[in-house]
Amino acid sequence: MRRYAETRKVVHGDLDELDHVNNIRYIHWIQEISKAHWLSATNATLQKLGIWVVRKHDITYFKSAQLNDELCLVTHVQQMKGPISTRVVEISDNKTGVLLVRAITDWCFLDTQLLRPKRIPETVNKLFQ
Template structure:
């Protein structure tokens, strides 16, 4: 399993009225790191032929992050089945080494020219193993 990660510092525009990271920001981060991982591993040719759309997000919130916290986002592909790829994203408090959020997202692979679902090809699946 190939893991992709990045570190962020919580900024004031990430916060909600309770002064912790807004739930919507976590979803934004899930989508951002997913896209970054895809772009890092694939070629421009592959990205011109195939696109991903979200089918379902499931998010579990365990603890809150606050202003200036250093957080680590980690993602990997848990499984592929037909056109669906299940991606896990975890958000960790880097200082306390505590899991803050865990998201599981089902992404549907589409042919970029027809927008029809397409089975995840083996050569794509192996790029993320």
């Protein structure tokens, strides 16, 4: 399983009225790191084979992040079967390593022309094992 990681610092625009990172911001980060992992692991030819859409998010929030916290986002693909890719994203405090958020997302691979589910090609599957 190939992992991909990024760090980011919490800025004022990430916060909600409780001065914690807004849940919607976490979802945005989950989608951003997933896309970045896909783009970093593939080339333009593979990227033209299909597009990814979210089928389901399962997100568990353990602890809140606050202004100026430095976060570590790590993702990997847990499984690919048929048109579905199950991806895990974990967001931790970069200093302490404390897990803040864990998301398991099912992504569906779509044919770029028909916009219908399409079996994930074996060449793509191998890139994320």
